[in-house]
Amino acid sequence: MNLKYADRLQNLSGNAIREIFKLLASPEIISLAGGNPAPETFPCAEVARITTKLMEEQGSSVLQYGATEGWMPLRQEIVRWLPGVGIHTDVDHVLTTTGSQQGLDLVCKAMVNPGDIVLVENPTFLGALHTMKTYQAQFRPVETDEDGLIPQALEQALKDGKPKFLYIIPTFQNPSGRTLTLERRKAIARIAAEHELLVVEDDPYRDLRYAGEALPSIASFDEAGYVLYLASFSKLISPGLRVGAAIGAPELMQKMTIGKQGADVHTSNLSQAIVAEFLKEGLLVPHIAELCNDYRVKMEAMLSAISENFPAQVKVTHPEGGLFVWATLPPYIDTTALLKKATEHNVAFVPGAGFHCDGTGTNTFRLNFSMPSVANIKKAIAILGEVISDVL
Amino acid sequence: MNLKYADRLQNLSGNAIREIFKLLASPEIISLAGGNPAPETFPCAEVARITTKLMEEQGSSVLQYGATEGWMPLRQEIVRWLPGVGIHTDVDHVLTTTGSQQGLDLVCKAMVNPGDIVLVENPTFLGALHTMKTYQAQFRPVETDEDGLIPQALEQALKDGKPKFLYIIPTFQNPSGRTLTLERRKAIARIAAEHELLVVEDDPYRDLRYAGEALPSIASFDEAGYVLYLASFSKLISPGLRVGAAIGAPELMQKMTIGKQGADVHTSNLSQAIVAEFLKEGLLVPHIAELCNDYRVKMEAMLSAISENFPAQVKVTHPEGGLFVWATLPPYIDTTALLKKATEHNVAFVPGAGFHCDGTGTNTFRLNFSMPSVANIKKAIAILGEVISDVL
Known part of the structure; x- marks a missing residue:
């Protein structure tokens, strides 16, 4: 087959997060990479x-x-x-x-x-x-x-x-x-x-x-x-x-x-x-309250695990809501390479480069806390803390 | 508000059929304009x-x-x-x-x-x-x-x-x-x-x-x-x-x-x-058989009503399936003007011009038989036959 595609697709590959999802098929991996709601909350x-x-x-x-x-x-x-x-x-x-x-x-x-x-x-x-x-x-x-x-x-x-x-x-x-x-x-x-x-x-x-x-x-x-x-x-x-x-x-x-x-x-x-x-039927307001109760616990678990396990050189945001914590490492750390090491230890996150329109952010990454369980959050952050300490 | 829109929207208005749908809100109108399946067939x-x-x-x-x-x-x-x-x-x-x-x-x-x-x-x-x-x-x-x-x-x-x-x-x-x-x-x-x-x-x-x-x-x-x-x-x-x-x-x-x-x-x-x-579950094959039984009767009702009611100068297609019959009138008839007359008599169809990419087809129109009842098909075609006879 020999087709001439439209210019708009030049240099466009698949969305990086969705490509990472495909690599995460292994059930042993704890993924902090998604932005998925917790499935147990679905009505x-x-x-x-x-x-x-x-x-x-x-x-x-x-x-x-x-x-x-x-x-x-x-x-x-x-x-x-x-x-x-x-x-x-x-x-x-x-x-x-x-x-x-x-x-x-x-x-x-x-x-x-x-x-x-x-x-x-x-x-x-x-x-x-x-x-x-x-x-x-x-x-x-x-x-x-x-x-x-x-x-x-x-x-x-x-x-x-x-x-x-x-x-x-x-x-x-x-x-x-x-x-x-x-x-x-x-x-x-x-x-x-x-x-x-x-x-x-x-x-x-x-x-x-x-x-x-x-x-x-x-x-x-x-x-x-x-x-x-x-x-x-x-x-x-x-x-x-x-x-x-x-x-x-x-x-x-x-x-x-x-x-x-x-x-x-x-x-x-x-x-x-x-x-x-x-x-x-008025179901949304009580449903949101349940979601917030669930995710609040998860976010707090993630933030306290981070303060216990991440080296001090890693700066993280402290959000009041949402699904994500954002981490910034020293400029010389490439988080795409770090992801490779992390997945070898069965933990995944999204490297920050893809969120930047200008090639910067190679020392950043995103963590999701809505999808994994509290136990898995604690385990994954502990592992990630070790992986990061190793490269610093 | 003062926005500069993209070039791709220049000269683009809403899809003509969907605009006609909005004009058909009156419950007295028998619409042969849509391409909708018969709602009574929905599973x-x-x-x-x-x-x-x-x-x-x-x-x-x-x-x-x-x-x-x-x-x-x-x-x-x-x-x-x-x-x-x-x-x-x-x-x-x-x-x-x-x-x-x-x-x-x-x-x-x-x-x-x-x-x-x-x-x-x-x-x-x-x-x-x-x-x-x-x-x-x-x-x-x-x-x-x-x-x-x-x-x-x-x-x-x-x-x-x-x-x-x-x-x-x-x-x-x-x-x-x-x-x-x-x-x-x-x-x-x-x-x-x-x-x-x-x-x-x-x-x-x-x-x-x-x-x-x-x-x-x-x-x-x-x-x-x-x-x-x-x-x-x-x-x-x-x-x-x-x-x-x-x-x-x-x-x-x-x-x-x-x-x-x-x-x-x-x-x-x-x-x-x-x-x-x-x-x-194997439901599609028997469902299609039911649809075909329903639509076959409707198509035959439309085609025989057309042969009884339309003037001989109107040429129509005789399909073996689908949802539509296509009519061609003498070249001097404008079917967009004809639609206006037809809707005054509570019948609607789609004028053919919109189906042509080159400005031709102003003497054509499309009739749908899947959505209306057999009784309404007969009634609408009889009315349309009179409206057409009037303009010829």
């Missing part, structure tokens, strides 16, 4: 019960073609749920998506010509970098610190030619675990309006808070329609259902809907209807 | 039972993240099902997709640079034209007759610069209802291999045959890996689940998988697992 019985109810009461609608904009009862439930993040809106601002990854894909489809600039945190979610690369975006990193993206750095970055949008994960960021402060959220909404800059606010971890006070979204401070808010039910209910939502200005929603018509016509009605019913 | 009880079983036995896998390549039991069941269309293959050749529309989207993503040429039948499925337009493909129509695409015309079309692929619906084509003959299937596979031309064979209606003998797919004659076969369960089980599959050479599947990672990570596991179980 299997509720999904079965709700599906039976849906099939009895409205099976012929659920199994039929649906609107590209989304399953209306889900759009309505999302509108009722959004005030919790400070967003007061209506269904015309809501497009349901096949996971929130599709929300990012569709905003790229609507906005990005090859070579266009996108502003990103550095590090940022490598799956998002992958999606944006398929649209041949060029990345311009914006400086961050312990409090997230620095507004002054954003204003500086806007001086070098106008970007198509800023992609930001403000809460329990992937991979760093950091959270943008309230003042900075307001500042970024103000800068967006002033500079007519679209801000793509990806917020899948927001409700997984184990300490501190919840913060309103950047979108809640947006009066000019420049913030697109991406919500996800993957971490809150189930990633396997693939349900997310994009919330933003109707004009942009219409452009994204045109893109979605061509991409998959609409998201699985069954998945959407299950999530809608889960919300409608 | 609601089976979906409920299978979901309960899945949640009990493997809920923590179904609700977890899955592989981009697809739910392995579904890929395996598809491999077992494909010999029915003459394809003998393995799971490495199978990528499950969020509806077969996504299969087309992903092959465009893998292959098409802006301005690249794609060969199409004229008319062809307007949803496919929409997807290809989002990749800024240029269309080159290939001549067809009552037996489908003409191989000599394909060879001729290949002389004017190399296209990226041929998109073809060989069986009960949408919108024409025509079926490509056996000899032409062989000829197209041969031309594809000789010219290193990718053929995207979209075959969602193949099992909905009400008369005549089943034909092997073009892909069944492909020994060189140049045919990508798109299968869909939308018409056979349920469109609302959004499950299709792309079957082709592993190298192309890998490129499409990289695109799918960025697009939606993976298709809903629940939807995939339901379809897998439906196939595994």
Whole structure:
């Protein structure tokens, strides 16, 4: 076979995390590499019960073609749920998506010509970098610190030619675990309006808070329609259902809907209807409380195991929620080589290079605490502490 | 709000059929416009039972993240099902997709640079034209007759610069209802291999045959890996689940998988697992037999109502299966204006212009017989016959 592929796939290989997953087939490996929810938290019985109810009461609608904009009862439930993040809106601002990854894909489809600039945190979610690369975006990193993206750095970055949008994960960021402060959220909404800059606010971890006070979204401070808010039910209910939502200005929603018509016509009605019913029955809030209780214990176990086992030269973040702890080693350590050693001892993590758009971060790595058990977290961190001590 | 959108969305509006759907909200309208399966055929009880079983036995896998390549039991069941269309293959050749529309989207993503040429039948499925337009493909129509695409015309079309692929619906084509003959299937596979031309064979209606003998797919004659076969369960089980599959050479599947990672990570596991179980339990074959019994009666009712009610100047196709009858009026009739008159009498169809890539076909329209009842088919065709007689 001899085919000439499209330019957009040049230099694009598979998403590094998903490739690592394939190497982790061995049951002996303790993986701190994923970003998966704990499977024991999945509401299997509720999904079965709700599906039976849906099939009895409205099976012929659920199994039929649906609107590209989304399953209306889900759009309505999302509108009722959004005030919790400070967003007061209506269904015309809501497009349901096949996971929130599709929300990012569709905003790229609507906005990005090859070579266009996108502003990103550095590090940022490598799956998002992958999606944006398929649209041949060029990345311009914006400086961050312990409090997230620095507004002054954003204003500086806007001086070098106008970007198509800023992609930001403000809460329990992937991979760093950091959270943008309230003042900075307001500042970024103000800068967006002033500079007519679209801000793509990806917020899948927001409700997984184990300490501190919840913060309103950047979108809640947006009066000019420049913030697109991406919500996800993957971490809150189930990633396997693939349900997310994009919330933003109707004009942009219409452009994204045109893109979605061509991409998959609409998201699985069954998945959407299950999530809608889960919300409608009031199951989400108590379910999130259970998740937080589970993950809080795991995060604390990981952080205390790290302080007991990691050499002092390793700096780690101390998040108040989410799924990840982020580690920075001395600059001379290559964490891709370190991963190889760690897997020889049956522990895996994600090397940090893939989260950086500029070739930096080779001395960093990401640890996940939601998926493994507390016992495995303690065991894996102890092993990893030894592996790191060996190379330092 | 003032955003600069991407070039690919210029001149792209919503898919015409889906826009018509929105106008059809009135319950008095008899719509012959859709391409929807009859909702009374949906296996609601089976979906409920299978979901309960899945949640009990493997809920923590179904609700977890899955592989981009697809739910392995579904890929395996598809491999077992494909010999029915003459394809003998393995799971490495199978990528499950969020509806077969996504299969087309992903092959465009893998292959098409802006301005690249794609060969199409004229008319062809307007949803496919929409997807290809989002990749800024240029269309080159290939001549067809009552037996489908003409191989000599394909060879001729290949002389004017190399296209990226041929998109073809060989069986009960949408919108024409025509079926490509056996000899032409062989000829197209041969031309594809000789010219290193990718053929995207979209075959969602193949099992909905009400008369005549089943034909092997073009892909069944492909020994060189140049045919990508798109299968869909939308018409056979349920469109609302959004499950299709792309079957082709592993190298192309890998490129499409990289695109799918960025697009939606993976298709809903629940939807995939339901379809897998439906196939595994042997429910598909008897279900298709029921569908065919239902649709055969509807198609015959439509064709005999047409012969009783339509003026002789209207030419219609007489398909052996699928969902559509295609009508051609004298050249001076504009079917978009005719639709307006028809909806005033509470009947809707899809004007043919949108199925043509070159501005022709303004005197054609498509009729669907799967969705309306037999009584409504008779009533609607009688009304449409009068509306047409009035304008002739």
